[in-house]
Amino acid sequence: MTDWRAHPLCGPRDAYPDAFWGPEKLDSAAFVELVDLLSPDVEIAALLVALKDIKQVVDVGGGTGLLTQAIMGGAEVTVIEPDPQQRAKIPGGIIVADGRAEAVPLPDRSTEAAIATWVLQYCDDPMRAVDELARIARHRIVIIQAAPGNDLVEIYNREAAIAGKPSAHHGWLLAEAATRLEAAGFQVTLERIAIPVRKPAGGAAQLARTLARMHFSGHADIDAMIAATEPLIGRTLAVADTLSDDGVLLSARR
Ligand SMILES: C[S@@+](CC[C@H](N)C(=O)[O-])C[C@H]1O[C@@H](n2cnc3c(N)ncnc32)[C@H](O)[C@@H]1O
Secondary structure, three states: OOOHHHOHHHOOHHHOOOOOOOOOEOOHHHHHHHHOOEOOHHHHHHHHHHOOOOOEEEEEOOOOOOOHHHHOOOOEEEEEOOOHHHHHHOOOOOEEEOOEOOEOOOOOOOEEEEEEEOOHHHOOOHHHHHHHHHHHEEEEEEEEEEOOOOHHHHHHHHHHHHHOOOOOOHHHHHHHHHHHHHHOOOEEEEEEEOOEEEOOOOHHHHHHHHHHHHHEOOOOOHHHHHHHHHHHHHHHHHHHOEEEOOEEEEEEEO
16 A cells, blocks of 8 residues: 655645644635635646546535536536535526535445535534545545645645644645545545635635635634735735645545
């Protein structure tokens, strides 16, 4: 078996948590705000390659259907999504059902492929969710989580320190998922995908507010989080004009 924790895209190796740090708490309106700022072209292209020749996909935690729309041209797509506000935004032509990644309401091996993109950090039990993907998908699974050096994870970690919570480590999620999927008979590969986040019209203050609500919706200290991250976001945007929300696409085939 592969030592996935040693893979550079699952790093940094010296900072692995002992346990899952989440679940993070998402305000669905904040996610819609972030989607407006994302440039997902590279992500969509990589997803289409990973799902080449697949005619049936279940998108678990499909959100607003941002990525779902890209794959529906060539495949029948079902979205399983627990948030009614997100489900209401999913365009026509896609089968939509209420459900959670930890207990997908579909039979064993009932789809050719299953995907879960930017979802595991919101699950109560992300490894149970990975096992569910392996249970329902006969041939292919795609998971996308944050890459090492992702600016939005750094911002999450500043917020988490104020909440007294541990830092996030998406490489840990990826390594644990890859290990489980390999044990279930899948061949696993990882690739880095570039996802820039544009500066919003309201600048760093707007982005700080959006991100805090992406991670700690309803938290009592959310204003303190925003006050702490706005200067960091402002400094990054002054130098680079975009933030990195780079991801790692995990492709599993059997
Ligand atoms: C950051 S959004 C990602 C949406 C979409 N997959 C994408 O990449 O654009 C996270 C999504 O996961 C959903 N979610 C949260 N907890 C979940 C769970 N336990 N099972 C499935 N989906 C969940 C949220 O409602 C939200 O739509």
